[in-house]
Amino acid sequence: MKQKIPTSNPLYCPYNAPMDDTLPDAEPLTPLDPSYTTVLRIEGLIITIPFVVGAAVLVSADAVPPWVPALPVLILAILLIGVMPLKRYRTRGYHMAGDRLRVVKGVMFHSDTVVPFSRVQHLDVEQGPLERLFGIARLILHTAGTHNASVTLPGLAHADATAMREDIRQHVKRESM
Amino acid sequence: MTGEVEDIADAGEAIEIDEWRRVSGLSVAVQAFRTLGQAVIPAAFLLFGASRSDDGIGMVAPYAVPIIALIIAINLVPAWLGWYRLRYRIGTSDVRLEQGIVSRSARSVPYDRIQDVSLEQKLVPRLLGLVEVKFETGAGGKEELKLAYVSEAEGERLRETVRALVEGADGAEALPDIAQGQGEDHAIAAQGFAAPATMLFAMPPGRLFTYGLFSFSLVIFAVIIGAIQQFEFLLPFDVWDYAEQYVRDEGYFEAGKYLEGMDMTARILGALYILITVIGVGVLSGIAKTFVRDWDFRLERTPKGFRRRRGLLTKTDVVMPVHRVQALVVSTGIIRRRFGWHGLSFISLAQDSGSANHEVAPFARMAEIAPIAAEAGFDLPDGSEEWRRPSANYRFDKALLSAGSCILAAFAFLTAEIVLPPEAVGLDVGFFIMLALAVFFAVQQIYLWHYDRHALDPAQVISRRGWLAPRTQIANRVKLHSVEIAQGPIARWRGYCDLVFGMAGGNFAFEGLALEDAKKLRAAVLDSIASVDFANLPR
Incomplete structure (x- = not known):
């Protein structure tokens, strides 16, 4: 059952042997659609609203001086609406090669996943209401592996996402198991 | 589905395709026995308690028999109704099960998705000659289809028929026309099973005893x-x-x-x-524990795959098709390793009573494990591999974090002893314990630096990890599904990462690799994966 690959096969790569002239994973990443940042900002805004309301209630009740609730809420707002969306946008990216998709993400916890098209079980293109408003979509690749059973690539222009899905589907010859 | 139950065949006749069947009528007895066991013991306690608190046993005795009879009746009726309203069908493309007394549920599992058919016998069903048949789908053990209970012969027939149909659905070499459901096809399937099986591994009582000695348990x-x-x-x-x-x-x-x-x-x-x-x-x-679980342990190589039978009270009989084995795990213990004992298990899509690994040789010599591994299509490491270590930075950081925090705690005890009045006792003990822990962690990391390693051979990825229960994991390169490089903040600063493989039915990760190493490994493994399409994987 096992497929013995002879050592002379180029697929076999001992560590000390030089790879090709290019380093692995040197290819430039494709950035996501810029409106992804806007969507993230709006999501940040939605998260911030309850805190603003809470702070307003505290201030109106004269329980504490106004700056006590205002300062943390302001910091939270700057982080969630100003800083994080841009950082997240910048760290995310993907690279679509002929036979595999590489998805990179993570500001603090970095993750760099490669899924070969030949291992994709099925594909989803999903859109939330906000995403639909800005014409972007999420592409989700499902594999049979326990780890990384589904790999999500958000922030693609909807047309790109469907085009990529069609592209990848060409490689998925049969959905089984 | 409508609730009509016309012409349901009695269990025990030859299996026909597309025919609704019932499980064995005796399963009502098993079901009743189980609920009875749960109900009668508390009832007995209740009666016992009542007899002690009141005027003695005389008060309660007249009611004991009717109460127990009532409990039996209450249990028996739903059990019988449940049996009456349950039916299953071995169809041309799926196995169907309809059940439920009032609200009906219908489940269909296509042959495409069935990973394995296993038989299990608990104590009571075993006394009555019944088995539970499980159709495993690899969906984490929850969503599988179970038939409780059918007679032993029926279970065996079901397994053979369904397995033959699964092979047919897989488009594999075997029996594509079995789906027509003609009698002679089953004869072929039965013949396939009757072909000689070679014994790969067995554990006689002597071996079990040694195994038990090492399975110290409190x-x-x-x-x-x-x-x-x-x-x-x-x-x-x-x-x-x-x-x-x-x-x-x-x-x-x-x-x-x-x-x-x-x-x-x-x-x-x-x-x-x-x-x-x-x-x-x-x-x-x-x-x-060992005798009860592993009594009469036998692993055979049959034409259908590896067949494992074991158990004293609960007998299990599992067949694992060879091509469904995703990876091997050779594990051992820190003590039993000194005596040359190791265990072999398979990682496959199907579950083995809750655990993802199938134990195929729980306690064996390496010389016994090697032929089983070869039979599964894997090579055990033979020294020709180029072993690599995790990054030195990773080991150093791990040691610094674990031992360093202990040293900090030790100093906290030391300052407390100086600051606090002399009545406070036990502080010096805490200091020495923390210091000893720090030394222990440092030594542990040094040991792991020498022991933990990984290698890439032409067809496999191999990893060797752990100190208390060292395990060697061997995965087939083409059977992996994705590769991820993950880094936390410290790992990014210090230039190492975790390399995590997506493997069906199990976890496979190399922790603390140097980033360059991980990237090379990933590139090589990905080229192997991408070169073979999923549909063309040996299945």
């Missing part, structure tokens, strides 16, 4: 404490009251005086006696 003490909590109302005295009283009356003072009265030899002997008792109980319970 679980029995937890069980005893749990049982005391559960049934303390039956005891003539209250355990916790007794313990409380012991403390309140300074019983330990008496005991201390008693100990003081003894000479040194007697004390040492006493301590030894306790130690030996604990060890003896631990070893005995280990042996008992």
Whole structure:
């Protein structure tokens, strides 16, 4: 059952042997659609609203001086609406090669996943209401592996996402198991 | 589905395709027996308690029989209705199961998704000659389809038929026309099974005994404490009251005086006696557990795959198709390794009673494991590999974090001893314990630096990890599904990462690799994966 690959096969790569002239994973990443940042900002805004309301209630009740609730809420707002969306946008990216998709993400916890098209079980293109408003979509690749059973690539222009899905589907010859 | 149940075949006849069938009528008895066991014991306790508190047994005795009879009737009716309303069908493309007394549920599992058919016999069904048939789908053990219970012969027939149909659905070499459901096709399937099976591994009682000796377990003490909590109302005295009283009356003072009265030899002997008792109980319970679980352990190579049978009270019979084996795990223990004992398990999509690994040779010599691994299509590491270590930075950081925090705690104890008044006791003990822990962690990391390693050979990825229970994991390169490089903040700063493979049915990760190493490994593995399409994988 096992497929013995002879050592002379180029697929076999001992560590000390030089790879090709290019380093692995040197290819430039494709950035996501810029409106992804806007969507993230709006999501940040939605998260911030309850805190603003809470702070307003505290201030109106004269329980504490106004700056006590205002300062943390302001910091939270700057982080969630100003800083994080841009950082997240910048760290995310993907690279679509002929036979595999590489998805990179993570500001603090970095993750760099490669899924070969030949291992994709099925594909989803999903859109939330906000995403639909800005014409972007999420592409989700499902594999049979326990780890990384589904790999999500958000922030693609909807047309790109469907085009990529069609592209990848060409490689998925049969959905089984 | 409509609720009509016309012409349902009785279990025990030859299996016909597309025909609704019922499970064995005896399963009502098993079901009733199980609920009865759950209900009668509390009832007995209740009656027992009532008899003690009131005017004695005479008050309760007349009611005992009707009460128990009522419990039996209450249990029997739903069990029978459940049996009457359950039917299954081996169809041309799927297995169907419809059940439910009032609200009906219909489940269909296509042959495409069935990973394996396994048989399990618990004690009561075994006495009645029944088996439980499980159609495993690899969906984490929850969503599988179970038939409880059918007769032993019927179980065997079901397994053969369904397995033949699964092979057909897979488009594999075997029996594409079985789906027509003609009688002679089943004959072919049966023939395939009747072909000679070669015994790969078996554990005679002597081996089981040695295995049990290494399976030292103190679980029995937890069980005893749990049982005391559960049934303390039956005891003539209250355990916790007794313990409380012991403390309140300074019983330990008496005991201390008693100990003081003894000479040194007697004390040492006493301590030894306790130690030996604990060890003896631990070893005995280990042996008992091993005998119950692994009695008559047999692993055979049949034309359909690996067949494993084991169990004293609960007998299991599992067949794993060879191509469904995703990876091998060779595990051992820190002590049993010195005596040359290892265990082999398979990682496959199907589940083995809750655990993702199938034990195929739990306690064996390497010489016995090698042929099984070869049969599964894997090569054990033979020294020709180029072993690599995780990054030195990773080991250093791990040691620094674990040992460093212990040293900090030790210093906290030291300052506390200086600052606090001299009445505070135990601080120096804390200091030394923390210091000892720091040394332990440092030594552990040094050991792991020498032991933990990984290698890439032309067809496999191999990893060797762990100190208390070292395990070697061997995965087939083309059977992996994705590769991820993950880094936390410290890892990014220090230039190492985790390399995590997506593998069906299990986890496979190399921790703390140098980033360059990980990238090369990933590139090589990905090229192997991408070169073989999923549909063309050996299945």
